[in-house]
Amino acid sequence: MADGDANAREEDHEVEGGTEGEAPAIPSDEVAAALVERFPDGVFAESHGQPVVYVPLGEWHDVAAFLRDEQEFTQCVDVTGVDLLVAPSRALPEGVTGERFEVVANFLSHARNRRIRVIAQVPVDDPTIASITDLYPGVNFAERETYDLYGVEFAGHPDLARILMPDDWVGHPLRKDDAPARVPVTFKGDPSPR
Amino acid sequence: MTTEPKNSVDELVEVDDTDLLERAELDHDPEERRLEAQTDEGAQQLRPLAGESRTKELVLTGGPWPDVDDTMILNMGPQHPSTHGVLRIMMELDGETVLRAKPVIGYLHTGMEKTGEELTYVQGSTNVTRMDYASPLSNELVFSLAVEKLLDLELPERATWIRMLLVELNRMSSHLLFQATNGMDLGAVSMMIYGWREREYTLRLLETITGLRMNHNFIRPGGVAADLPDDWQHDVLELCEQVERGVAEYDTLLSENPIWRERTVGVGVITTQEALALNATGPILRSTGFAWDLRKAQPYLAYDDVDFDVIYTTNGDVFDRYQIRLYEILESIKIVRQCVEHMPGGDYRVQDRKVTPPPRARIDESMEALIHHFKLFTEGFRVPAGETYVAVESPRGEIGCYLVSDGTAKPARLHIRGPSFYNLQSMDAMVPGGMFADAVAVVSSIDPIMGEVDR
Numbered sequence: 001m002a003d004g005d006a007n008a009r010e011e012d013h014e015v016e017g018g019t020e021g022e023a024p025a026i027p028s029d030e031v032a033a034a035l036v037e038r039f040p041d042g043v044f045a046e047s048h049g050q051p052v053v054y055v056p057l058g059e060w061h062d063v064a065a066f067l068r069d070e071q072e073f074t075q076c077v078d079v080t081g082v083d084l085l086v087a088p089s090r091a092l093p094e095g096v097t098g099e100r101f102e103v104v105a106n107f108l109s110h111a112r113n114r115r116i117r118v119i120a121q122v123p124v125d126d127p128t129i130a131s132i133t134d135l136y137p138g139v140n141f142a143e144r145e146t147y148d149l150y151g152v153e154f155a156g157h158p159d160l161a162r163i164l165m166p167d168d169w170v171g172h173p174l175r176k177d178d179a180p181a182r183v184p185v186t187f188k189g190d191p192s193p194r
Numbered sequence: 195m196t197t198e199p200k201n202s203v204d205e206l207v208e209v210d211d212t213d214l215l216e217r218a219e220l221d222h223d224p225e226e227r228r229l230e231a232q233t234d235e236g237a238q239q240l241r242p243l244a245g246e247s248r249t250k251e252l253v254l255t256g257g258p259w260p261d262v263d264d265t266m267i268l269n270m271g272p273q274h275p276s277t278h279g280v281l282r283i284m285m286e287l288d289g290e291t292v293l294r295a296k297p298v299i300g301y302l303h304t305g306m307e308k309t310g311e312e313l314t315y316v317q318g319s320t321n322v323t324r325m326d327y328a329s330p331l332s333n334e335l336v337f338s339l340a341v342e343k344l345l346d347l348e349l350p351e352r353a354t355w356i357r358m359l360l361v362e363l364n365r366m367s368s369h370l371l372f373q374a375t376n377g378m379d380l381g382a383v384s385m386m387i388y389g390w391r392e393r394e395y396t397l398r399l400l401e402t403i404t405g406l407r408m409n410h411n412f413i414r415p416g417g418v419a420a421d422l423p424d425d426w427q428h429d430v431l432e433l434c435e436q437v438e439r440g441v442a443e444y445d446t447l448l449s450e451n452p453i454w455r456e457r458t459v460g461v462g463v464i465t466t467q468e469a470l471a472l473n474a475t476g477p478i479l480r481s482t483g484f485a486w487d488l489r490k491a492q493p494y495l496a497y498d499d500v501d502f503d504v505i506y507t508t509n510g511d512v513f514d515r516y517q518i519r520l521y522e523i524l525e526s527i528k529i530v531r532q533c534v535e536h537m538p539g540g541d542y543r544v545q546d547r548k549v550t551p552p553p554r555a556r557i558d559e560s561m562e563a564l565i566h567h568f569k570l571f572t573e574g575f576r577v578p579a580g581e582t583y584v585a586v587e588s589p590r591g592e593i594g595c596y597l598v599s600d601g602t603a604k605p606a607r608l609h610i611r612g613p614s615f616y617n618l619q620s621m622d623a624m625v626p627g628g629m630f631a632d633a634v635a636v637v638s639s640i641d642p643i644m645g646e647v648d649r
Contacts, residue, residue: 047582077592078609082598106596110486113491117583136473137472140619141619167238
C-alpha cells in the first residue's frame with residue numbers, strides 16, 4: 001500500500017519534470033488541486049490517504065488566506081513544527097527542497113467535512129515564517145508553542161512570548177541538538193560532605 | 195455590560211492634565227485597546243487596558259486620593275482550588291467586572307513530546323496516556339491509530355470494538371469528573387461527592403478490565419493489551435445502570451435548581467463564530483449550536499455501526515456546557531450497551547509478530563517466539579518513514595496526533611494536539627465583561643486538564 005503510493009507519486013513527478021510546460025498531474029484531492037493551481041510552487045503529496053501540500057515559505061500567509069476565504073476552511077486546528085536535523089534524507093516529494101525545520105498546519109473545513117495539511121520548509125539560519133493569527137486567532141497559542149519549543153519566529157504574531165518554558169529559559173527544547181535537561185546528580189563515588 | 199472604566203478619562207485629566215496623549219489612547223474603542231494591550235506584553239505580564247497604572251503617579255504626587263475607578267490586576271493560581279491543577283489566570287478587574295483574562299500556562303510542562311521522541315513506539319502509549327489524565331484512553335487511542343496508519347495495519351474487529359467500549363467508558367468517567375468538579379467550583383459541594391462516587395464505579399470497572407484505574411496503557415499499537423475479562427458484560431451493564439441512576443440524580447439536583455441556574459444561565463456566553471475562530475472544539479463548540487462531533491462527522495473505530503446522538507445546545511453558556519456533558523454520559527451509555535450487545539468474537543490484537551508480542555505460553559516452547567518477544571521489547575518495531583495526522587473526539591474535543599517517522603523504531607516527532615490547550619483560548623471570549631466570580635464558573639466549564647495543556 002505504502003509502496004504503491006510512493007510509486008504513484010514518483011510517476012506524477014516524472015511527468016511534471018519531463019514534459020516542460022505541460023500542466024503537472026492534477027492532485028486527487030479537489031482542495032489540493034485548487035491550491036496547487038493558485039500557487040503553482042506548491043507541491044501536492046498524498047500521505048496515507050490525507051492530502052498534503054508543501055508550500056513555499058513566502059506563500060504561507062496567502063495559502064492560509066486562500067483556504068479560509070475561498071475554500072471554507074473554518075478552523076486551523078493545529079500548527080506545529082518538526083526538526084529534521086537527524087533525518088535529512090527524508091522522503092520529500094520531488095520539487096521540495098528540504099530545510100531543517102518544517103512548520104505544519106492542519107486545516108479543517110466543517111462545511112465540506114474535509115481536512116488538508118500544509119507544510120512549509122523553514123531554514124535554520126533564518127527561522128521566520130508569517131503568522132496566521134490575523135486569519136485564525138485560535139492558533140495564537142500554537143504559534144507561541146512552536147516558537148518556544150523550536151525557535152521558529154512567527155512574523156506578525158501579536159505577542160510571541162514563550163508559553164510552556166519559563167521566560168528566562170535559554171534554548172528551544174524540541175530542537176534535536178538541544179539535549180534533554182541533565183540535572184547534576186550526586187553519585188555514590190562522589191566525595192560526600194561528611 | 196460596559197468594559198469602559200467609569201469616569202476614567204475625566205478623572206485622569208483632573209489628576210494629571212499634562213498627559214493628553216494617554217487620554218487620546220483611552221478614547222480608542224475597547225476591542226482596539228484590548229488588541230493593543232495584548233501586543234508584545236510577554237507571557238507573564240498583563241498590561242492594563244485602562245492605560246499604565248495611575249496609582250503610582252498618585253502616590254508620587256501625593257494629595258488626596260481622587261475618586262477614580264482604577265483597575266486592579268489580580269492573579270489567580272497556579273495554586274488555586276478552582277483552576278483544576280496549575281492553571282494561572284491573570285485578570286484585570288474594574289470593581290468586580292473582569293476586563294481581561296489571560297491564562298498563563300506551562301507549570302506542568304514535563305516535555306512529554308520530547309520524551310516521546312526518546313521512547314519506542316511500543317513504549318509510546320505509556321507516555322501519551324499521562325497527558326490528558328482524565329481521559330487517558332483517548333490519548334492512547336489517537337497515538338495507536340496514528341502508528342497503525344503509518345504501518346498500514348488493519349485491526350481485527352474485536353480490537354476495534356473493545357477500544358470503542360473503553361473509550362466510551364472513559365468518556366463517562368471524564369464527564370462524571372467534570373460534574374463533580376464543576377459542582378464544587380460553583381458551590382454545590384454535595385455534587386462533588388456524587389460525581390466522584392459514580393466516577394469511582396467507572397474507574398473500578400476500568401481497573402478490572404485494564405488493571406489500572408488511570409494511565410491504563412491498554413490501547414496499544416496493534417490492538418489492546420489483553421482480552422476482556424470473564425463476565426465483563428455483567429459488570430458493564432451493572433455500571434450502566436448505576437451511572438444512569440446517578441445522572442438522573444444530578445439532573446434532579448441541579449438542572450432545575452434555581453440557585454444553580456442563577457449561577458450558570460447566561461454566564462460566559464460564547465458564539466459559534468467566536469468558538470470557531472478561537473479553535474474551540476468539543477462541548478464548548480457544541481454548546482453554541484454547532485453540532486460537530488468527530489465520531490459522527492469523520493467516524494473512526496466502529497462509530498458508524500452504533501446508534502447515538504450528538505448533543506448540542508444553542509445558548510453557549512456555562513449551563514449549556516454542563517448539560518451537554520451530562521447528556522453525553524447517557525449517549526456513551528447507549529454506545530456501551532450496544533458494544534455489549536454486538537461485541538464481535540475473534541482476536542483482540544493483530545497477530546503480527548513484528549508489532550504485537552507472542553502469547554506468553556508460546557515463549558516457553560518456541561525459540562522464534564522468544565526472539566520476537568525479546569526484539570519487540572528491547573528494540574521495538576520499525577515504522578516506515580512518513581507523516582500523518584489522526585484526530586479523534588476526546589471528552590474535551592478534538593485530540594489529534596501528528597506523527598513523523600524516519601523509518602526507525604522511535605518517532606522523529608510526536609505531537610499531540612490537546613483540546614484543552616486550544617480550549618483555554620476561548621476564555622478570551624467568555625470571561626471579559628462578566629463578574630469575577632463567574633470567571634471561576636467559566637474556567638470550570640472549559641474543563642481544562644493541565645497535563646494535556648502543558649504536556
